Amino acid sequence: MNALNAWAPLEIRPSDIGAPATPEGLVAHLDGLGDGLAPLLTEHKALVFRDFQVPADGLDPVMDRLLPRRLAYVNGNSPRTKVGSNVYTSTEYPPEFTISMHNELSYASSWPTRLMFYCDVAPRTGGATPVVDAQLWLESLDDEVREAYRDGVRYTQNLHDGKGLGKSWQDTFETDDRDRVDAYLKEAGSEWSWRPDGSVRVSTVRPATLRHPVTGTEVWFNQSDQWHPAALGDETAKALAQIMAPEELPQSVTFADGRPIPDDHVIQVRDRGLDNAVDVDWHVGDLLLIDNILVAHGRRSFTGPRRVLVAMTD
Template structure:
C-alpha cells in the first residue's frame, strides 16, 4: 500500500492582544492572496484561543471567505446569511469523511467550521488527506473508476420509500420535471411504476486548482448502501433500481459492497482528529481534505460557511 507522510493542520494561536480582534487584524494583514497560498500549502488552518463568538463570527468569515454570499452573517446556527449548523442526529455514530458537494456539478473550495458548543466527549472532526487516500487505494480500482462515478436517485410516484418526484420537484406535471432536468445535464428516465430515475456521472478524482495534485473526490461511500449505515437495510428490502440513493460505476454496473468497505477503511486509517473547544475555528480546503465526525456525547454545535 502506498502511504504519504502523515498530514496535520497548521494551528494558529494568539500572540498579541488576543480575541477575535487580533484574528481579524492578522488575517487582514495577511491578505486574500497570501491566505489562498497558505491554505493550498497547509490544507487546513485551525485558529485556537481567539475566543470567537457568534457575534464576532461574521467579521472573521469576511476575511476567511471573501467570496461568501451574505457577508453580514447573523448568529451562528441560522440557515440564513450563508451560515448553517451541522446536523447532530445519531451522535453515537461515525460520519465517514467526505468532500462537501462532491456529488454535485459544482462545489465549494473552502469551508469554515466554527465551534459554538463543544461536545462533552468525542465529536472530533476527522480530516483525511485526499491525495493520500487516493494513493492508498488499489490501482485496479482507480483504473476502473477512470470514467467516473454514476450517482443515482430514484423518486417514486407517491407511494414508496424515499421521496416522491412530486415532492422533490414541487409539481405534479411530468413536463415541468423534464424541463428542469434538461437544464441540469442529468440523465433521467420514467419507470414503468410511475417513478423517475435521475443520474449523473462525475469524476472520481479531480486536480487541485492550485497545486495540480490529483485527489480522491467523490461520495461513493455516502451514496452506496454498503457505506450509508441505515440505508444498507434498504439494499436488502428493495430492488437496486428502486433504491432512493445509489452509486455505481459510470456504465451503470454495480460497485461491490466489499469495495465500498475497502474505500472507507483506507480513508479512515489515515484520518487526523481535530478536537473542538468553544470558540475554535477551522478553515478547510474542501478539495485537498475530506472531513467527517467522531461519535460524541452531550451537545455539539458546529457552524459551517463555504465559498469558492
C-alpha cells in the same frame, strides 16, 4: 493518524502571531494576510484557528474574510438546518455514528473550494472532525480499486415531494419551483425525470478523481462509499433491501457505465480514508478552514450536545 502521514492542519493561535486573543485580533490578522490567505491555505491544506474566543453572534466579520462569497447548500444530501445567511449546522446525522470522509458536494457539477467549520457547542466526548489529505487517500487505495474507478461513477437520487425516505427535492435544491430545479439539473449535465407522485429521479455521472487547479495534485474526489448500501452496515443494508430495490433507494451509486461497485471496493475506500485521517478536536470558538479539494472531512461519534456550524465559498 497513519504513521506514514506526517501531514496535519496548521494551527494558528494568538501567541503564534502576536495578536490579542479576541475576535478582533483574528480579523486584524486575516486583514494583514490579505491575498496571502489563499496560498497559505493551498500550502497547508487546512488551517485551525484556536483561542480567539469568537462568539457565534460575531462570526460574520471572520467569515467575510475567510469566505469571500458564501454559498447556499444547494443539492446537498446531508441533513442540516440553515441558521443564518448561508450558514448551516454541519450535520444532524445521529451522534452515535461516524460520518466517513468526503469532499463536500463532490458528487455535484460544482462544489465549494473552501469550507469553514465553527464550534458553537463542544461535545462532552468525541465529536472530532477528522480531515484527510485527499492525495494520500487516493494513493492508499489498492491499484485494482483505483483502476476500477478510472471512468468515474454514476450517482442516482430519488427525491420525494415532502413525504418519504431521505430528503425532498424542495430541501435539496432550496426551492419549490420545478423550473428552477430543471434549470439547475440541465446546467449540471444530469439526467432526470419527474414522477406522477411529485418526486424526481436524478442521475449524474462524475469523475472519481480531480486535479487541484493550483497544484495540479490528483486527489480522490467522490462519495461512492457514502452512497453505496454496503457502507450502511450489514443489518441496515439488509433491511432496506427487503423494502425497496437498489434503484429506488434515496441515493445509490454505480460505476459510470451502470456496473455495480463491489462492496469490498467501497469498504476499502471508506476505511482507508478514516485510517489516514487526522482528528481536529473542538473547543468553543474554534474555527477550521479547509481546501475542499485537497482535504476531505468527516465526523467522529460523540456524546452530549454538539453544535458545529459550516459555511462555504467558491
